[in-house]
Structure formats: structure tokens, C-alpha cells
Amino acid sequence: MHQELRDNLETKISITDREMELIASHVTPRFIKKRKDLLVSGAICKDFAFVVKGCLRSYTIDEKGTEHVVQIAMENYWIADLHSYFTQQPSQTNIEAIEDSHLLLLSASSLEELYDQIPSLDRFFRKLFANALVISLERMNQSNSETAEKRYTKLLKEHPDIIRRVPLLHIASFLGITPESLSRIRKQLH
Amino acid sequence: MHQELRDNLETKISITDREMELIASHVTPRFIKKRKDLLVSGAICKDFAFVVKGCLRSYTIDEKGTEHVVQIAMENYWIADLHSYFTQQPSQTNIEAIEDSHLLLLSASSLEELYDQIPSLDRFFRKLFANALVISLERMNQSNSETAEKRYTKLLKEHPDIIRRVPLLHIASFLGITPESLSRIRKQLH
DNA sequence: ATTAATACTTACCATAGGTTAAGTTAATTT
DNA sequence: AAATTAACTTAACCTATGGTAAGTATTAAT
Numbered sequence: 001m002h003q004e005l006r007d008n009l010e011t012k013i014s015i016t017d018r019e020m021e022l023i024a025s026h027v028t029p030r031f032i033k034k035r036k037d038l039l040v041s042g043a044i045c046k047d048f049a050f051v052v053k054g055c056l057r058s059y060t061i062d063e064k065g066t067e068h069v070v071q072i073a074m075e076n077y078w079i080a081d082l083h084s085y086f087t088q089q090p091s092q093t094n095i096e097a098i099e100d101s102h103l104l105l106l107s108a109s110s111l112e113e114l115y116d117q118i119p120s121l122d123r124f125f126r127k128l129f130a131n132a133l134v135i136s137l138e139r140m141n142q143s144n145s146e147t148a149e150k151r152y153t154k155l156l157k158e159h160p161d162i163i164r165r166v167p168l169l170h171i172a173s174f175l176g177i178t179p180e181s182l183s184r185i186r187k188q189l190h
Numbered sequence: 191m192h193q194e195l196r197d198n199l200e201t202k203i204s205i206t207d208r209e210m211e212l213i214a215s216h217v218t219p220r221f222i223k224k225r226k227d228l229l230v231s232g233a234i235c236k237d238f239a240f241v242v243k244g245c246l247r248s249y250t251i252d253e254k255g256t257e258h259v260v261q262i263a264m265e266n267y268w269i270a271d272l273h274s275y276f277t278q279q280p281s282q283t284n285i286e287a288i289e290d291s292h293l294l295l296l297s298a299s300s301l302e303e304l305y306d307q308i309p310s311l312d313r314f315f316r317k318l319f320a321n322a323l324v325i326s327l328e329r330m331n332q333s334n335s336e337t338a339e340k341r342y343t344k345l346l347k348e349h350p351d352i353i354r355r356v357p358l359l360h361i362a363s364f365l366g367i368t369p370e371s372l373s374r375i376r377k378q379l380h
Numbered sequence: 381a382t383t384a385a386t387a388c389t390t391a392c393c394a395t396a397g398g399t400t401a402a403g404t405t406a407a408t409t410t
Numbered sequence: 411a412a413a414t415t416a417a418c419t420t421a422a423c424c425t426a427t428g429g430t431a432a433g434t435a436t437t438a439a440t
Contacts, residue, residue, distance in 0.1 A: 035386095060331055068335045070327055083324045119309050126316035133319050134273045136326040137260055141250055143333050144366035145258045148427070167387060176334035181427055183389050225416095338397070357417060371397050373419050 001029055004052045005104050008076050012127045013120040022117060026110035030103045032056075038103070039095040045084035047105035051077050054101020055165055058093050059173065069174040072098075072162055078128065098166055148177045149185050191219055194242045195294050198266050202317045203310040212307060216300035220293045222246075228293070229285040235274035237295035241267050244291025245355055248283050249363065259364040262288075262352055268318065288356055338367045339375050 002024045009015050015023075030049075032038055038056065039045055049056070051073050058071045058079060070093060073079035084091035085108055106114075114121050142151055152175060156163050163171065172182035192214045199205050205213075220239075222228055228246065229235055239246070241263050248261045248269060260283060263269035274281035275298055296304075304311050332341055342365060346353050353361065362372035 060335065062335045066335070068331055070331055082320060083328070086320065086324070115313070119312070122309070122312040122316050123305070126312050126319060129316060129319035129323050130272060130276065133323045133326060134276070136323060136330060138273070140326060140330050140333065141258055141260055143330065144363075145250065145252045145256070169387065173334075178428060179388070180390085180429085184391095184427085187389080359417065367396095368398060369418070370399080370420085374397085374421095377419080 001052060001102070001104070002027070004076065005050055008050065009124055013124045015120075019118050019120075023114060026106060026114055028105040028107075030105050032097045032101050032103060034097050034100050037094060037096050039081060039084075039091055039093065041092055041094050042090050044088050045081040045091045045093070047107050048078055048080040048085060048111065049073075049095070050104040050106070051075055051079065052102040052104060054103075055098040056095055056101055057098055057166070057170055057174075058095045059170075060093055067173055068176075069170050072166055072170070072174060074161065074165070098170065143176055148175060148181060149188070151175050152182065152185055153189070191242060191292070191294070192217070194266065195240055198240065199314055203314045205310075209308050209310075213304060216296060216304055218295045218297075220295050222287045222291050222293060224287050224290050227284060227286050229271060229274075229281055229283065231282055231284050232280050234278050235271040235281045235283070237297050238268055238270040238275060238301065239263075239285070240294040240296070241265055241269065242292040242294060244293075245288040246285055246291055247288055247356070247360055247364075248285045249360075250283055257363055258366075259360050262356055262360070262364060264351065264355070288360065333366055338365060338371060339378070341365050342372065342375055343379070 002020065005023070005027065006015060006020050009020075009023075027050075028047075030038075032054075038047075038049060039058075041061065053075060055072070055074045056079055057069050057073070058081060059067045059069045061067055071079055079095060081091040081093035081095070083089070084093070088108060111121075142154070146154075152171075155171070155175065166174075168182055168186075169179040172179045175182065177185075192210065195213070195217065196205060196210050199210075199213075217240075218237075220228075222244075228237075228239060229248075231251065243265060245262070245264045246269055247259050247263070248271060249257045249259045251257055261269055269285060271281040271283035271285070273279070274283070278298060301311075332344070336344075342361075345361070345365065356364075358372055358376075359369040362369045365372065367375075
């Protein structure tokens with residue numbers, strides 16, 4: 001269970017056995033059933049979740065009641081409402097399991113302690129956030145420069161796993177279009 | 191000239207005089223005239239630029255030759271093509287001064303050295319990238335959930351400085367619409 | 381197995397924003 | 411200060427995507 005986390009950390013930093021024990025002692029395993037919530041908007045996002053197995057989405061709900069998917073996280077991804085997590089203010093975001101999922105939860109206070117005891121964790125998350133930022137800016141740019149059809153075909157090519165495992169209505173929302181539009185786009189692509 | 195940078199670092203970490211001297215020795219001042227390029231696509235993004243004074247934009251150009259503004263940076267902001275900077279691969283992005291600007295440039299190799307000599311810089315950039323990520327995800331979400339008019343009025347309210355100092359055509363592009371559309375929106379708002 | 385809920389599709393009409401084109405205003409350069 | 415270039419506006423028309431509604435298919439619950 002902790003091995004996946006260790007492997008993930010070791011993609012960016014090196015970790016000693018002692019350090020890993022310390023990290024493991026701060027992390028809480030959590031199983032969550034499909035369609036159950038890890039976070040509901042209004043609550044404070046207590047934990048940064050590392051996905052050992054499964055699939056989750058974070059999303060907001062606008063005034064009209066429409067959902068907007070912010071992030072889709074599968075194995076070896078991290079998911080949270082970072083704004084709420086960092087500030088410990090109420091979340092605007094919901095996080096829900098798309099499949100039965102195994103998570104490792106790291107609370108904000110635990111992470112603060114770990115930053116002080118294992119300085120390379122600053123480096124790990126510096127790299128993690130920098131990567132995520134590059135991806136987010138690229139996604140924003142695509143949203144401003146490409147049609148929904150191109151965004152879909154690009155996602156299909158680069159993340160076929162998402163297309164396979166995530167319901168179309170959530171993919172549509174992630175792409176910023178309605179399920180009806182994505183259905184039409186798919187049809188045009190035969 | 192280095193004081194602005196020190197102040198910026200000290201919003202997130204504390205810095206000793208010795209550390210600041212070391213940082214200063216790795217940083218290159220650069221003056222850039224309005225409408226001149228700091229980075230052209232195809233080149234490798236050598237430097238992370240801290241804006242002491244002035245205003246710049248990063249943007250991509252699509253197949254049709256249309257520009258898409260990715261980032262607008264004014265005083266105390268950092269700007270670069272992060273993907274190119276981290277990987278030292280050719281950039282897809284251009285960076286251009288919107289006003290005559292004073293910058294402090296930090297090369298990728300200098301930054302690597304500094305990370306090893308001043309561990310708290312990992313923490314500084316961890317926080318910087320985390321903040322930027324939160325903002326980028328929020329911007330993406332707005333793009334998926336709000337009309338161009340709402341996005342404009344929100345920008346007007348939260349960043350009146352941008353509206354004042356940046357030409358409308360670049361603001362339009364940043365918002366993901368054409369200058370004609372933004373002009374129409376402005377008219378409707380009287 | 382049946383029922384109920386969730387996911388997906390289709391079609392028709394509506395609209396925000398894009399495209400084109402022409403003009404005006406403002407900022408630079410000579 | 412004239413000339414040039416960049417920035418902004420307006421209007422008529424067009425298109426990608428949204429909204430609504432009704433139906434089918436799939437998955438989950440009883």
C-alpha cells in the first residue's frame with residue numbers, strides 16, 4: 001500500500017527507509033466506494049489524496065446547478081481542492097470517486113510537519129506543482145485555441161485510459177462542453 | 191534592484207544577507223523595450239524572469255497565425271515558458287514586453303545550483319507554483335463555466351491594473367475571445 | 381428478474397462568440 | 411507635424427456549441 005506512494009516520491013526525489021517510515025506514519029489509508037464523496041463543497045479540504053488504485057474527479061457546481069469537472073485523478077495522481085487545503089477555508093469543490101478507490105490521505109498539518117523533517121519533500125512538491133502548472137496552462141491554452149473536437153481527439157490520443165474509464169458526461173464537462181455536444185462530436189468521428 | 195526580488199522571496203521564506211548575496215550573484219539584470227521579445231518560439235527558454243518594473247505577456251501562435259495570450263506578468267511576477275525552461279527543449283511560446291521593463295533573469299543552471307545551496311528556495315518555488323496552479327485551475331474552471339462577459343467583469347474587478355495597462359486585444363486573447371467580441375461586450379456594459 | 385437510476389444519443393432550434401470588412405482613434409516613428 | 415503603424419470599434423453575417431426534449435441503452439438496486 002505504501003510502496004506505490006514511495007515509488008511516486010522516488011520519481012522526483014530519493015527517500016530513505018527511515019524517511020519512508022515517517023511518511024507512512026503520517027498517511028491514512030482510505031477506501032472509497034464508487035459515487036461516494038471524499039469532499040463536499042462547504043467543507044474544509046483536510047487531506048491531499050494520493051490515488052493508489054481507482055479513479056476520482058473534482059468538480060464545482062455553478063448557480064444553475066451544472067457541474068464542471070476540474071480534475072480527473074487515477075493511479076499515482078494526487079487530488080485535493082488545493083485552495084481549501086492550503087488556506088483551510090471552506091471548499092468550493094467536490095471530490096467524488098468514479099470507481100471504487102484506494103487512497104492514502106495526507107493532512108495539511110501532517111504535511112507541514114513532514115516538510116520540516118524531510119526537506120526534500122519541499123523539492124518533491126515543488127516539482128509536482130510545477131508539472132501540474134505546465135499541464136494546466138497547456139490545457140487553458142488549448143481551451144482558448146482549439147475546437148472541442150480537437151480537444152477531444154487530443155485527449156483520446158494522450159489519455160485513452162481516461163476515455164475508457166470515465167463516463168462521457170464527465171469527460172465532456174472536463175473539456176468544457178455538454179454531453180450532447182460530445183456525443184455529436186463522437187458521431188461525426190464515425 | 192535586488193531589493194524587490196528579496197521582498198518577493200520574503201513573502202514566502204526568510205532570507206539571510208549571505209543567501210541574498212549568493213542569489214544576487216546568480217541573477218542578471220535586463221532591460222527590455224516595449225514590443226521587444228524576451229523569448230521567441232523555437233528557442234530554448236534559458237531564464238526565469240522576475241519583473242522588477244514593467245509588464246510582459248507570454249503567448250502562443252496557432253496554425254492560423256492567431257496569437258493566444260497565456261500569461262500577463264507585471265511587477266513582482268515571475269514569467270517564463272516553464273515547459274521549455276524545465277526540459278531545455280525548444281519553446282512553443284513567445285514572451286514580449288508590453289511596456290519598457292526591468293527584469294532579473296535566473297538561468298535554469300543557476301537555479302539548480304541555488305536549490306542545492308539554499309534549500310528554502312525549494313520551499314519558495316513550491317509555494318509559488320502551488321499558488322500559480324490554484325489560479326490556473328480557477329481560470330480554467332471559469333472558462334468552462336462563465337460567459338466571456340462575466341470573465342471580463344471579474345478581471346476588471348480583480349485586476350483593474352491589467353485592464354488599465356494592457357491593450358484590449360491582449361486582454362481579449364487572455365480571456366479566450368476576439369478583440370471584436372470584447373469590444374462588443376464593453377459596449378453592452380455602457 | 382424487475383425496477384429504477386444513470387449514461388448516452390438524436391434532433392431541432394437558439395445564441396454567444398467568430399469572421400470579415402471597413403472605418404476611427406490613438407500612439408509611434410520619421 | 412506628417413506619415414505610419416497599432417489599437418479599437420461597429421455592423422452584418424456565420425458557425426460551433428448550448429438548451430430542450432424525447433428516446434434508447436446500460437448499470438445498479440430491490
